[in-house]
Amino acid sequence: MALAFLPAMPAAAHAGFLWPVIDRAEEDGTVRMMASFSDDFPHADIALKSDHWTIVDPEGTKRPFETIASSNSRTFVETALTAKGTYRLSSGERLGRTGQAALIDGTYRLLGRDGLSVETLPEGTPVLTSQTATVSDFYITRGEASDTVLDTRIGRLHIVPLQNPTNLVTGEPFEIQIVFEDQAITDQRVTWFTPSGSREEADPETQLQTDPNGRISVTPLTAGAHLLMVRRIASAPEGAETDVRSYTTVLSFEVK
Template identity: 35%
Template structure:
């Protein structure tokens, strides 16, 4: 496709799966609105949960209703460090607030021993690359979601596929509680992703200047989390994969995130 060849022995590179930088989050003003209530939703990229750094600019925002049908938000306002959505929730059940799959910046990678490394970027770190290693073009693909529920919870919006890389909650996402097991599954094109790092961050960690907590998926792509404190949490997964047919680049860097609210009681 668009690959070239690397000639220098040492270039700047970054191993995928390191710190979760520039992860988008979706934060509604409440996760349990009343019927016909209008919510504001903050959507932003950030290194931390959930402190806005810069806005998410896309035309792929979607409100996926309990019937699985997608509609555009009623209003979208873009500011320098955040994007604000406004939407009135008229249907009972669970609605998915999603960025949709947003294609972003492009970069260059090399593949060594089955792992992708970013090169020729300020975010990269030095790594030795053998002569003749193909340089692969890449583009980011971001999906981040939150779920809000009016009345009884249901699953129509949750089971709707958005993008290739997915975090599939196994209990209902609005059922997360302190001390209770919350499980999910990571899939790519519907197939489980084994031995994949899943990163959990929350607002309390940000205030303590603490790192996120990593988890690993098992052979079925499943991960298990037990929340130890209340507040807004972000579950994030990031991986590289060959780009789909017809894409402008050789590979894509996929980041998918899920914003959850864990109540204090």
């Protein structure tokens, strides 16, 4: 069973994201994406690297990017979109740093945050090993938008768009559903960054919570770069090298 992880809220959220730097989808189909971790989305800071870069085409078929190159602050991935429709461009699921966690009052907590450490745990509390698992996504359309790709799955923790993210305009709602292993998650905290808003994950203006169906509706009032992020911790899958995994999934999107 997946148990909720209430993350320690950093002063600013270190989010991994994809963002287009060349978008000729409607011309020759060339798309180049920048991938980076940053406390100030969409500005790049540390290159986001992956062994599982994935393109999901409009029919739902997965394939790798043709070109990948990294610098200190960003990775560039490039592809040529040929078929018409909506594509999902993804980092794939990336396994990252390892650490320690504990189950306290039914909730997984990472050690090393909020003053929690092996020394401060209640006596007899088991110390678990943990590892991060992250997915970063961006959707892009060539020609007329299509929705097949919206229901594809990468990793275990999903931000499922219920409207096409490539057709968003200011003043109109955009609904998503948070799903973990095909189960909609109720009362799940979700972070939303807007173009001129706070980048602090603990700020009330960035915090949302899913309804009983695992859904959230946002209405962007400002055009530009937006980001939705969800975090959750759960028992690691069978065969994993740690007891639990700390999952983060990010969807970046442009509002026009």
